[in-house]
Amino acid sequence: MCTDNSFHGWAASDKGQPLEWREFQLKQFEDDDVQMDVTHCGICGSDIHTLDSGWGPTEYPCVVGHEIVGVVTHVGKNVKNLKVGDRAGVGAQCGSCLECDNCKSGSENLCERRAILTYNDRWQNGDKTFGGYATKWRGHQRFSFKVPDNMTNEIAATFFCAGVTTYAPLKRANVKKGDKVGVIGIGGLGHFAVQWAKAMGAECVALSSSDRKRKDAAALGCDDYVVSSDVDAMKKHAGTFTHIICTSFGTNFDWALHFSLMKHNSHFIMVALPEEPLSGIPAVLLAFRQINLIGSFIGSPNDIEDMLQFAADTGVKPWLNSYPMKEAPAAVQAMRDGKARYRIILDNTSSN
Secondary structure, rough: OOOOOEEEEEEEOOOOOOEEEEEEEEEOOOOOOOEEEEEEEEEEEHHHHHHHHOOOOOOOEEEEOOEEEEEEEEEEOOOOOOOOOEEEEEOEEEOOOOHHHHHHOOOOHHHHOOEEEEEOOOOOOOOOOOOOOEEEEEEEHHHHOOOOOOOOOHHHHHHHOHHHHHHHHHHHHHHHHHHOOEEOOOOOOHHHHHHHHOOOOOOOEEEOOOOOOOHHHHHHHHOOOEEEOHHHHHOOOOOOEEEEEEEOOOOOHHHHHHHOOOEEEEEEHHHHHOOOOOOOOOOHHHHHOOEEEEEEEOHHHHHHHHHHHHHHHHOOOOOOOEHHHHHHHHHHHHHHHOOOOOOEEEEEOOOO
């Protein structure tokens, strides 16, 4: 039994209120639980949506952060995959029923009863879930993963949300050599998507609303960069993409323009999650080209394990801006101001 039950974290007490460093209680320790001292936590767009109650009412006080890496300090008697002293990570999901058909088939992220989210949710026993802008984290072993030996904690953290959110649907859509992948939005998700597509052997083209990230896209490995308002450049690529992954979704998105870039039987993968419903999808063009319009929710534990190994083998890694954990409010503001290049990481180590 672990009696080390309290932690400190950056909490929002209400919508629009500043983050405050507060003490909370971890969930009740159970036999399948892993506890870690948090060393690093990435900042995700999901954190901002939740702090602002953008996707629905947030249960305040709320400690966000679901790109968590740390050092294991306690394990329950049933834990087999991790031991004290291991480096481990946690993503956007921290629990599921583990009993439904989806869970038993390896799709725990699609749990038919309830995928438990790493923050702003409740454990099955009713305890609140708290994220990684904090000193400690505790949760189920099935959603806690060993960090590869050739990967630092800082590098590993953002794989657990941004990494798997882009890796899993590209893997499911069988991206391979000979394919052509368009990435809408070179940002926290998009810069991962480019690297995954290239590592899978595909040609990759950045699709952007402006020219300002052209050099970054080239450095990430893009074969071309197209500004969506450039009519001639868009026409050059018409009907050539096997896959487009949308990682950034603005107002007045031109579905028809982007669908015109796609081959027959191609895949349009939607991983951006705007706060408003999608609208304006041209059903005729969708049907005539037999475009597969795909939604994707994070990734399963198996996806995360595959992704970590794939990244370790291929050298895919995030571009990071690092802030000390004590400067989390400033880091969140930098995220709001669009200053992430391309993922902000909170560092909780003693050097800070």
